[in-house]
Amino acid sequence: xxxFGGWGFLALIALLVVTAPFLGRYIARVFSDEALAKDTxxxxxxxxxxxxxxxxxxxxxxxxxxxxxxxxxxxxxVVFLYATERLQGHLPLNPTHVGAVSPALAINxxxxxxxxxxWQNYAGESTMTMLTQTIGLSVQNFVSGAVGxxxxxxLVRGLLRNRSNTIGNFWVDLVRSTTRILLPLSLxxxxxxxAQGAVExxxxxxxxxxxxxxxxxxxxxxxATQEAIKELGTNGGGYFNANSIHPFENPxxxxxxxxxxxxxxxxxxxxxxxxRLTKRxxxxxxxxxxxxxxxxxxxxxxxxxxxxxxxxxxxxxSNISSVxxxxxxxxxxxxxxxxxxxAVFASSTTSTSTGAVNCALDSIEPAAGGVALFNMMLxxxxxxxxxxxxxxxxxxxxxxxxxxxLMVGRTPEYLGKKIQSAEMKLVVIYLLLxxxxxxxxxxxxxxxxxxxxxxxxxxxxxxxxIIYSYVSTGNNNGSALGGLAANTDFYxxxxxxxxxxxxxxxxxxxxxxxxxxxxKQTVPASSGTFNTDKPxxxxxxxxxxxxxxxxxxxxxxxxGPIMSHLQSAL
Amino acid sequence: MLRQFKPxxxxxxxxxxxxxxxxxxxxxxxxxTIFKNQANGSIAYMNKTPVGSYLLGxxxxxxxxxxxxxxxxxxxxxxxxxxxxxxxxxxxxxNIEQLANDYRRQNGLPKTTSVPADAVTASGSxxxxxxxxxxxELQAPRVAKARSISLARVQSMIDRATSTSPSxxxxxxxxxxxxxxxxxxxxxxx
Numbered sequence: 225x226x227x228f229g230g231w232g233f234l235a236l237i238a239l240l241v242v243t244a245p246f247l248g249r250y251i252a253r254v255f256s257d258e259a260l261a262k263d264t265x266x267x268x269x270x271x272x273x274x275x276x277x278x279x280x281x282x283x284x285x286x287x288x289x290x291x292x293x294x295x296x297x298x299x300x301x302v303v304f305l306y307a308t309e310r311l312q313g314h315l316p317l318n319p320t321h322v323g324a325v326s327p328a329l330a331i332n333x334x335x336x337x338x339x340x341x342x343w344q345n346y347a348g349e350s351t352m353t354m355l356t357q358t359i360g361l362s363v364q365n366f367v368s369g370a371v372g373x374x375x376x377x378x379l380v381r382g383l384l385r386n387r388s389n390t391i392g393n394f395w396v397d398l399v400r401s402t403t404r405i406l407l408p409l410s411l412x413x414x415x416x417x418x419a420q421g422a423v424e425x426x427x428x429x430x431x432x433x434x435x436x437x438x439x440x441x442x443x444x445x446x447x448a449t450q451e452a453i454k455e456l457g458t459n460g461g462g463y464f465n466a467n468s469i470h471p472f473e474n475p476x477x478x479x480x481x482x483x484x485x486x487x488x489x490x491x492x493x494x495x496x497x498x499x500r501l502t503k504r505x506x507x508x509x510x511x512x513x514x515x516x517x518x519x520x521x522x523x524x525x526x527x528x529x530x531x532x533x534x535x536x537x538x539x540x541x542s543n544i545s546s547v548x549x550x551x552x553x554x555x556x557x558x559x560x561x562x563x564x565x566x567a568v569f570a571s572s573t574t575s576t577s578t579g580a581v582n583c584a585l586d587s588i589e590p591a592a593g594g595v596a597l598f599n600m601m602l603x604x605x606x607x608x609x610x611x612x613x614x615x616x617x618x619x620x621x622x623x624x625x626x627x628x629x630l631m632v633g634r635t636p637e638y639l640g641k642k643i644q645s646a647e648m649k650l651v652v653i654y655l656l657l658x659x660x661x662x663x664x665x666x667x668x669x670x671x672x673x674x675x676x677x678x679x680x681x682x683x684x685x686x687x688x689x690i691i692y693s694y695v696s697t698g699n700n701n702g703s704a705l706g707g708l709a710a711n712t713d714f715y716x717x718x719x720x721x722x723x724x725x726x727x728x729x730x731x732x733x734x735x736x737x738x739x740x741x742x743x744k745q746t747v748p749a750s751s752g753t754f755n756t757d758k759p760x761x762x763x764x765x766x767x768x769x770x771x772x773x774x775x776x777x778x779x780x781x782x783x784g785p786i787m788s789h790l791q792s793a794l
Numbered sequence: 795m796l797r798q799f800k801p802x803x804x805x806x807x808x809x810x811x812x813x814x815x816x817x818x819x820x821x822x823x824x825x826x827t828i829f830k831n832q833a834n835g836s837i838a839y840m841n842k843t844p845v846g847s848y849l850l851g852x853x854x855x856x857x858x859x860x861x862x863x864x865x866x867x868x869x870x871x872x873x874x875x876x877x878x879x880x881x882x883x884x885x886x887x888x889n890i891e892q893l894a895n896d897y898r899r900q901n902g903l904p905k906t907t908s909v910p911a912d913a914v915t916a917s918g919s920x921x922x923x924x925x926x927x928x929x930x931e932l933q934a935p936r937v938a939k940a941r942s943i944s945l946a947r948v949q950s951m952i953d954r955a956t957s958t959s960p961s962x963x964x965x966x967x968x969x970x971x972x973x974x975x976x977x978x979x980x981x982x983x984x
Contacts, residue, residue: 277804289798296798300806320872349872359814366813367806395801402809407817414821421849424818424825424833429872432844434852435975436859441871442835442847449821453813466874469918471849472835536911539887542894545908547926548966555886555915556876559863559924559968560957584876584918587886681880707878792882 232481233523233568237516239485240492244512247489248496254404255377255397256501270403274395284390287739290378291732293394294371298338298728301364305334308360309352317355319428325351328716335720337364339727340372340609342454342461342579342702343693343719345711349443349464354428361461362450366410369457369490370401372611375731376494379615380501382738383639386746391738405490406457406610413486414452421475422448447472455486458609460579460702468569468582469558480561480582484569487578491607492516494614502639506757511617514762518606518769522599523571529592529789530567538792556584567592570703574599577609579702586705590685590792593705594785597692600699601777602769603658609700615734617765619654621756622647622737624768628754638756640746647740650733657733659776661725662698665718666691666780675714680707684791688784693719695777698726838976848972851923857900857940859978860925860933862971863912864893867920877916890914901936924968927956941978951977 253259260267260281274281285293309325312318325333329345336343337360348357374397381391418424427444434440447463451473454460464470474480492515499508534551536544547554552563566583573580574596585593599606605617626643629636636643669675669690679686689708696703697719704710710719755761825833836848846852851862853869867873879886893914898907910929930952938948955974956967 273808277801279801279805292795293798293802296795296802297806300799300802304806304810347873347875349874358818359810362818363810363814367809395805398805399809402813407813411817411820415824418821418825418829418833421832421836423835424821424829425835426822427834430835430844431871432846435838435840435845435972435979436852436854436856438853440846440850440852440869442837442850443872444835446818446822448825448833449818464874466876466919466921469876470874471847471919471921471923475836475849535881538881539890539894542891542914543906543908544890544894544911544914545928547910547912547928552911553881553890553915554912554917555879555881556918557915558918558922559912559926559966560922561918562966582918584878586878586880587876588881590880590882680878681883683882685880685882705878706876707880788880788882 232565233527236481236485236568237520240488244489244493245496247493248508249500251405251493251497252500254400255497260396270396270399274399279393279395281393281396284393286389287378287382287391287735287742290391290394291735294375294731294735295728297367297394297398298371301338301367302334305337305360305364306330308356309333312353312356315353315355317358317426318353322351322353328713329711332716332720335723336697336702337361337459337461338368339700339723340368340457340459340577340612341697341700341723341727342459343697343704343723344461344702345716347465348462354426354445357450357463358446362446362453365450365453365457365459365461366402366406367398369406369453369459369610370398372609373401373405374398374611375734376611376614379618379734379738380498382741383618383641384502385742387744388742391735391742406453409456409490410449410452413456413482414449416482417448417451417479420479421471422451422479423472424448443472452486454580455483455578456490458487458491458576458578460573462580468580469561469584471558474561474582477560480565480569483580483582484565484572487576487580488572488607490610491576491613494607494611498614504639504757507639510757510759510762511621511765514765515605515607515613515617517762518602518766519571519575522575522595522606523568526567526571526592526595527564529589529595531563533589535589556587558583570596571599573703574701575604575606575608577604577612577700577702579696581703584706585703586681586685586689586707590688590785590788593688593692594781594789596703597688597695597785598773598777598781600695600701601773603773604699604701605769612700619651619734619737620769621765623651623655624761624765625754625756626651627768628764634752637747637753640749641741641744642747647737650737650740654730654733655772657729658698658726661722661729662694663780665722666694668718669694669714672714674712678709678712678715680709684784684787688788691780691784694722697722700726838972840976840980845976846972848970849923850921851917851971854971854975857936859975860930860937860971861900861913863922863925864914864916865920865922866916869921871921874919874921876918876920901932903932907932923970923972925971927952927967927969930969930974937978
C-alpha cells in the first residue's frame with residue numbers, strides 16, 4: 225500500500241463514488257424536459273435573452289439543425305480565437321509586448337481549444353497575452369466543454385423520444401451547460417485554488433532581485449480561474465508551459481488532489497444523469513461501473529509501471545538513492561507532487577479528454593507512458609471528456625448490443641430502440657474515422673524527414689512521441705510526450721486537421737444517430753430483450769471497447785512504448 | 795446552415811462576456827480582497843523588499859547556499875518546463891552521472907556516497923522550490939562550514955523549512971529551498 229500511496233487513490237475513488245451521483249442528478253435536472261418547461265425566474269431571464277436574438281427556447285431542432293448550430297458556433301469560435309491571437313500585439317492587457325502568434329501556430333491553437341483538445345505547440349508565458357488567455361482560450365475552455373455536453377444530452381434525448389423529429393435546442397443546451405453547470409463549479413474550484421496559492425492578478429510579470437542577488441521575473445495573470453475550468457471542462461491547456469506542474473497552477477498537494485478529482489467528476493457524473501433522464505437508473509450504473517473499472521485498472525497498471533519498478537537501476541555506475549519510498553527517478557517531476565499522484569494524474573488525464581499533466585510524460589517509465597497512450601486510444605470513454613465520454617460510451621453500447629444480437633440471432637435493441645443498418649453505418653463511421661486519420665497522419669510524419677527530425681528522444685521513444693501526438697490530437701486529449709518539437713508548419717496544420725476530424729467527424733454521426741433513434745418507436749422489452757442493466761452487459765461493453773482498440777492499434781503500440789519498455793530493461 | 799450564424803455570433807458574445815469577463819473578474823476580486831498574498835504569488839519579503847516567491851525555486855550558486863534541484867529552464871521565472879529526456883535516452887543517464895559527481899565534489903562527499911535522486915534530476919516545472927530532506931542534510935555540513943556556524947543551527951533551520959503538509963495525501967516530506975536560504979540570509983544581517 226505504501227508503494228502505491230494507496231490512501232490518496234482510495235480517497236479519490238471514494239470521493240467520486242459518493243459525489244458523482246449527486247452531480248449527475250443535478251445535471252439531469254438542468255436538462256430534463258420538465259425543467260425546461262418550468263416557469264422559474266432563471267428560465268424567464270434565459271428565455272428573454274434568447275428571444276431577443278431570435279431563438280425561441282421552446283422550439284426544438286431536428287438533428288440536422290442541431291448539427292448545423294454546433295458547426296456554426298464552433299466556426300465563429302475558431303475565427304474569433306484566430307483573430308485574437310493574430311491581433312494580440314495591438315490589443316490591451318499586453319504589458320510584456322508580446323507580438324502576434326504565427327499563422328500556423330494560431331490556427332493550430334484555435335482549433336485545439338475549440339475542439340476541447342488543448343494541444344499546445346507554444347509556451348503560454350511567452351506566446352500569449354493576458355487578453356488572449358482570458359477572453360480567448362479560457363472562454364473556449366467553457367464553451368467547448370458545453371458543446372460536448374449538449375451533444376451528449378441530444379443523444380440521450382434521441383434514445384428517449386418516441387417517433388419524434390427533434391432532439392432539443394442546441395442554443396438552450398449550450399447556455400445551460402455553461403451558466404448552470406460549468407460556471408458555478410469553476411468558481412468554487414477557483415476559490416480553493418487561489419486560497420492554496422494559485423495566482424489571480426493583473427501584474428503579469430514582476431521582476432525582482434533574488435535572495436542570492438540574481439534576477440527573477442515572477443509571472444502572473446488570471447491563472448486560478450483558467451486553471452479551474454481547465455480541469456472541470458476536461459480541457460487541459462495550461463496557462464504556463466509546465467501545465468499543472470507549474471507551482472502557480474498547482475501549488476500544493478491539496479490542489480494536486482483536487483485537480484485530479486475535478487477533471488474526473490463531471491464525466492463520472494454523466495452516466496447518472498443519463499440514468500435519471502432515461503428513468504433507467506440501473507443502465508446508468510452499469511455504464512458508470514464499466515467506466516470506473518477501466519479507469520481503476522489503467523491507474524493500477526500505470527502505478528505498477530511508474531512506481532513499482534526500480535528506475536534507479538538505470539544509473540548503475542552511480543550510486544543514487546530514492547527520494548521517497550518509491551524508487552523513481554524524479555526527472556520531469558516536482559517534489560511536492562509525488563510519483564504516485566503523477567501516475568494517477570496521467571491515467572486520469574488520458575482517460576478523460578483533459579490532457580493536463582502534473583509530471584513530464586516523456587520522462588516517465590515507457591510502459592507507463594504506453595498505458596496513457598492506450599487510454600486515449602480507447603476513444604476516451606473511461607470516463608471520457610465532458611459530454612464526449614458519455615456519447616462515446618453510448619456508441620460503444622450500441623455496438624455491444626449489436627454484437628450480442630448477432631450472436632443470438634435477434635434484432636438488437638438498446639433502451640427499447642431497434643438498432644438497424646442506418647445506425648450501424650454511422651456507428652462504424654464514428655469508430656473508424658478518427659483512427660484512420662491518426663494512422664495516416666502519423667505515417668506521413670514518420671516518412672517525412674523534417675517531421676521525423678522533430679523528435680526529442682532516440683529510437684522507439686521517438687516513434688512514440690509522433691504516434692502519441694496524433695493519438696492525442698485525434699482523440700481531443702492534448703497531453704504530449706513533450707520532447708517532440710511540434711511547432712512547425714507540418715505539425716501545426718496536420719494536427720489541426722486531425723483535431724477537427726476527431727471532434728466534428730465524430731459529433732455529426734452522433735447527432736445523426738440521435739436523429740435516427742428519435743424517429744423510431746420505442747418497443748417494450750420482451751423476454752428476448754438483452755438486458756443492458758446487468759453486470760453481464762458491463763463485461764460485454766468493456767470487452768468490446770478494449771478488443772476493438774487492441775485490434776486497431778496493437779502493432780503500433782508494440783513498436784513504440786512496448787519496445788521502449790523492453791529496451792530500458794526496467 | 796447560414797441561418798445558424800446569427801444566433802451563433804450573439805450567443806458567442808454573451809458567453810464570452812460571462813466566462814471571459816465576469817467570471818475572471820469575480821475571481822480577481824475575491825483573490826485581491828480575501829487571499830491577497832496567495833493571489834499575488836506568495837511573495838517572500840526581506841526588509842519589506844520582495845526577494846522571490848515561496849512557491850518558485852531560484853538559482854543559488856556558491857557554498858554558502860543550499861542548492862535547488864537542476865532546472866531545464868535555469869529558474870527563469872517567465873519560462874517553465876522539463877528536460878523531456880526519456881529514461882531510455884543515454885543522454886539522461888550521462889547527465890545524472892555527471893550531476894552526481896558534481897554533487898559529491900561540491901559537498902566533499904566520498905565517491906561511494908549515495909546521492910538523493912532529486913539532486914541529480916531536472917524538475918518538471920523547472921521552478922521546483924523543494925528538495926528532499928536527505929538532499930538538504932547532505933548539503934548542511936558544507937553550508938555550515940562556509941558560513942562558520944554550527945551544524946546544529948543549520949539542521950534546525952532545515953527542520954523549520956520542512957513542510958509536513960504535502961504528506962496529507964499523495965505527497966512526500968520536502969524542504970523549501972527559498973525559505974531555507976532566506977533564513978540564512980536574514981541571519982547574516984543580524
